[in-house]
Every structure is written in structure tokens, then in C-alpha cells.
Amino acid sequence: MSKKINIVTLGCSKNRVDSEFLSKQFQTGGFVTVHDEENSDADIVIINTCGFIADAKEESIDTILFFSEERKAKKNEKLIVFGCLVERYKKELAKEISNVDAWFGVHEAKDILGFLNNPFFQDKIEERLISTPPHYAYLKISEGCDRTCAFCSIPIIRGKHISKPIESIVKEAEFLLNAGVKEIILIAQDLGYYGHDLYRENRLFQLVDKLSGLDNLEWLRLHYLYPNKQIIDLLPLFKERKNLCKYLDIPVQHISDKMLSKMRRNHTKEDVLRTIDLFRNKIPEIALRTTVLVGHPGETEKDFLELVAFTENTKFDRLGAFTYSHEEDTFCYKNYKDSIPEKTKIERLEIIMDLQQNISESLNINKIGKSLKVLIDRKESDYFVGRTEFDSPEVDNEVIIENSDKLKIGKFYNIKITGAQPFDLEGAVENAIQ
Secondary structure (H helix, E strand, O other): OOOEEEEEEOOOHHHHHHHHHHHHHHHHOOOEEEEOOOOOOOOEEEEEEOOOOHHHHHHHHHHHHHHHHHHHHHOOOEEEEEEHHHHHHHHHHHHHOOOOOEEEOOOOHHHHHHHOOOOOOHHHOOOOOOOOOOOEEEEEOEEOOOOOOOOOOHHHHHOOOEEOOHHHHHHHHHHHHHOOOOEEEEEOOOHHHOOHHHHOOOOHHHHHHHHHOOOOOOEEEEOOOOOOHHHHHOHHHHHHOOOEEEEEEOOOEOOOHHHHHHOOOOOOHHHHHHHHHHHHHHOOOOEEEEEEEEOOOOOOHHHHHHHHHHHHHHOOOEEEEEEOOOOOOOHHHHHOOOOOOHHHHHHHHHHHHHHHHHHHHHHHHOOOOOEEEEEEEEEEOOEEEEEOOOOOOOOOOEEEEEOOOOOOOOOEEEEEEEEEOOOEEEEEEEEEOO
């Protein structure tokens, strides 16, 4: 019988793609692979870790310890750990946790294959076994990051920005579409930097143009774009391509020019405001998502109140916030003290999120009575859950729909919005979309 591998993935969607690639390689080599299977009877467990901030590192360590204990009880043949946490702390982890057979960094996927005597299949590098629901998938267009944000450990972990060739990305997208995927979500640490290393010029427009022209692609969604020229260059495509979701994720992090400078963000308050105004004027229906960081070294009460005012005035459709984490080897760690008390950080986070909850609820109430195109993601007890083009999976609003025999997961429907919650909508089926 074929041996079974359970691949457990922590952290971001980029990690998920790495795990899906490994899964396809192992399946091609004759293994049976599953993702994040609870109470698994797997012979081998592989954990893909996250090491971005303190909470993520703690979750990764807890998961390793859990499966280390599980291994003793279930007598799994092997326990393998790889990814971002290992890239940063391999020696320390190996010293402290003995019940792990092998540790691999973020760029050592081939070594994991070799460790389990699985060949590397070059002809499968654009193929994956997706672990998301089969109607949507993430597509990573580059590795690493060339930015030097003061608080961020990603360049330390993932290295310099490396773009994948357009031809390879298109092949991967075609593979996903042939497998039944309806929505492709482009991801990278910075989509806007795509192509600079490979083509000596930005090629994001050309890439999005090619992908949005593929047959059977219902939605193409863009994640993580900085407020710069590259994002503005995409405006014509947002107008012309119906399958390019009217959705943008622009992680601004702060709005105070002093804080943006301390964070080494390489954009200003004026850049942010100009980009937002331009897109909202040219594409009024667009949903804007952002992320903000509170408690960064040097953030005064005045700086924070400027961020609060910006959040209140801008009314982002979607907003996530997190507190500053003092990460080893970052610019902040070497040059600033983690001077703001944890209590203050949490208080500021709660203020921002309470404000965003009110904003989100108000925006949702305004959608009552409207008919929206919704993609059904899953069924839960006596109702279905879906999303509009204005919402990304796992992080944004959902549409809760009363149970109906007409609905099928992975299909699109016109849904009339009948109710609103702070972060969700309620609706009823009008008709299916062919």
C-alpha cells in the first residue's frame, strides 16, 4: 500500500502554495497526500511553519510539539518540519525538539523530496494539489522581497525578490482552470515589483492582461499592492476586464508621514491618499482592503490619532490590524527599542478594530436590497456561505444564505441581500448564473 503523508500548513497563502507543490510532487512519486487532516492515520507528517511575528512563531512551535507527542502515540514513521520558522531558527529548534527527523528551510523543497526518496518531477513544477475548496486557488508570482521595511522579517526569511516567468505563471493558471478553479488569487510579497529582476522593467500589467484573458477564468483577484505607479498603471484593466475583481489590497500600515518614514515604507501620506482617491473616482464600485500596524517604535499618541482619523475618513471596505512585534535581525530590532507597552498596543488595536466594525456594518447596511453575484464556498449546518467579488476568502466578509436545494458549492448565483451584520451579509437566492 502507498504511504500516506499529512502536510500541515501554517501561516500565509504563500506557504499554502508551497505545500500544494510538495503534495503534487509526492503524489506523482506514489504517495497518498492529505492536507491538515485531523486525527490522521498518516505514516509521515510534514509541518510547514510560519515565523513572521511572535504569535505565528508560537503557533508553529505548539504545532510541532503537538505532532511530536502524536507521533509517540500513533508511531508515525517520520516527522518533518520546514518553512519560515526553520529558516530562522533551525539550530535552536533541532537542539530543543528531538522527536523530529529532519528540518528544512523555505528553499529546500527538493531536499524534502530527496529525504523521502521521492524524485523531483521537473514536468510538474506548474502543477499543484490544491488544498482550498476546488473552485478557488492562490497563484504565487514571485518569491522574496526587495523592500526594507523596518519591522518586517520576510526579506530575512525569504530572501531577495525573484519573479517567476510569465510563461510559467500562465501555464500554472491554465492547469488550475483545467482542474475546475473559477477564481485565481494572485499573491506575492509585493505584486507591484513583478518583473523588475527578470525583465529589467515592471511587467505586472502584461501579466494581469494575459491572465485575465484566459478562458473560463471567472474572477482574478489581486493581493498586496503598494501605492505606487504600478498599481495606477492597472486602472485600464480594471475598467476593461469584467473578470478582474473590483478589489484591491493595499497594505498602507500607517498614515503619519513620520511613522511611514520610521517604518521605511518608501511612500508618503500623499501617495496613499492620491491612490485611494484615484481608484475611487475612476472605479466607484471598487472595494479597498488595507492593513495597519499599531505600536511601532516611535508611534506617539498624536501619530495614532492621525491613523484613527484616516481610518474614520477613508472608510476602507476591509481593514485588518496587528500590533508591532519586535523581530530579531530586522532594522527595528537593531535600531529601535520596543518602547510602547503591550497594553497600549492592544488598546490601540482595539480602538482601530472597533472603529472598523462600525464602518463595515454601515457599509453592509447600505447593501440591503441589492442583488450581488456570489460564489458559494461551503455549506454549514442549515445555511450556505459565499462571497462577492469584493471579498477574498478567509479574511473578508461572507454572505450567509438560507438553505436551498438549488445551491451548489463552487457555483455563482445572484443573491438579494436581506440583512447585514458588522462583517457579514445575509441573503436569499434570486437565480443561478450560467
